[in-house]
Each structure stands twice: as C-alpha cells, then as structure tokens.
Amino acid sequence: MSSILVTCYSRTGKTKMLAESIGKGAKQVEGVNVDVLAFNRVTASDLVRYDGIILGSPVYFGGIAAELKEFIDDTTFVRGKLVGKVGAAFTTAGDRTGGKETAILSIVQAMLIHGMIVVGDPISTESTNEEHNGGHYGLAADGQLTENDLLQAEYFGKYVATVVSRIC
Numbered sequence: 095m096s097s098i099l100v101t102c103y104s105r106t107g108k109t110k111m112l113a114e115s116i117g118k119g120a121k122q123v124e125g126v127n128v129d130v131l132a133f134n135r136v137t138a139s140d141l142v143r144y145d146g147i148i149l150g151s152p153v154y155f156g157g158i159a160a161e162l163k164e165f166i167d168d169t170t171f172v173r174g175k176l177v178g179k180v181g182a183a184f185t186t187a188g189d190r191t192g193g194k195e196t197a198i199l200s201i202v203q204a205m206l207i208h209g210m211i212v213v214g215d216p217i218s219t220e221s222t223n224e225e226h227n228g229g230h231y232g233l234a235a236d237g238q239l240t241e242n243d244l245l246q247a248e249y250f251g252k253y254v255a256t257v258v259s260r261i262c
C-alpha cells in the first residue's frame with residue numbers, strides 16, 4: 095500500500111478547499127492510502143512516512159506564504175530522506191495573473207532539491223471542460239473557487255495518486 099499526504103497552509107480556507115478535493119481524487123485510486131491533514135498537525139519529520147507529498151500555499155506577494163516557507167525550511171532536517179518520493183504542488187491566488195506559477199515553482203524547487211520526482215498538472219484526459227485552469231507546474235486556481243476548480247483538483251489528486259501507485 096502506497097501513501098500520500100496532502101497538506102497546505104491556508105488562512106481563509108480556499109487553498110484548504112482545493113486540498114480536500116485533491117484528497118478526494120487521490121482516494122479514488124486503489125492501493126493508495128491518503129491523509130489530508132491540517133497544516134498545524136504536520137511536522138517536517140512526518141513527511142518521511144509518505145510515498146507522495148502534495149503541498150499547497152496561497153500566493154502571497156507572488157510567492158508562497160511565510161508559514162509554508164518556514165515548514166519547507168524545517169525539512170532541511172530530513173534532507174536525504176525524501177529522495178525518490180513523488181511531489182506535487184498547488185496554490186490559490188486572488189488574481190488571475192497574481193503569481194500562481196511563481197508560488198508553485200517555489201514549492202517544486204524545494205522538492206527538486208530534496209531529489210523528489212515532481213508531477214505537474216497536465217490537462218486531464220478525463221476533463222471535457224475547456225475551462226481547465228491547469229497550473230502546468232502544479233494545480234492552481236484564482237478568485238472565487240468554482241465547481242470546475244474543485245473538479246480539476248480531484249483530477250489532479252487522482253493523477254498524482256496514479257503516478258504514486260505505479261512507481262512506489
């Protein structure tokens with residue numbers, strides 16, 4: 095049985111809503127155990143237990159929230175123990191051009207430094223919806239979350255879990 099952790103910093107609940115939908119999608123994949131955990135319940139050393147780690151943050155000034163950066167900085171103490179794990183990132187922003195890609199890439203950058211295998215957000219083959227908001231480098235949504243955003247988050251979770259189940 096492979097395992098996935100989904101967690102994010104979220105002040106006003108939007109990024110957390112995406113986390114829940116990502117978890118819902120990931121749980122559709124057989125043979126993968128998925129934990130969607132509140133940010134304050136996770137420590138850097140918990141990451142070692144998982145095969146896949148999906149991390150999210152709201153966009154703050156074009157980057158990630160300080161709280162997630164602090165968490166990532168703490169992962170220096172598990173350096174070497176995350177090698178070969180699958181990683182993926184997600185974000186929410188206020189504005190369409192507000193910095194979703196730069197925020198996602200900050201998370202992805204840390205994952206790559208850990209030697210993780212990063213999974214992006216391809217436009218889902220399951221999606222027939224042309225409104226796909228896909229982040230390319232990870233999952234992203236802006237403004238008020240729509241049903242479509244939550245559906246894309248489910249597809250993303252399912253996709254990452256499928257990769258985890260294949261390679262872990």
Ligand SMILES: Cc1cc2nc3c(=O)[nH]c(=O)nc-3n(C[C@H](O)[C@H](O)[C@H](O)COP(=O)(O)O)c2cc1C
Pocket residue numbers: 103104105106107108109110151152153154155156157186187188189190191192193
């Ligand atoms: C301190 C701060 C900085 C922000 N900076 C940006 C920004 O640079 N670009 C943007 O599009 N939205 C920005 N926002 C809006 C948040 O990214 C957006 O509301 C996000 O969805 C909030 O996520 P949450 O509900 O999970 O806390 C900022 C919000 C705060 C509080």
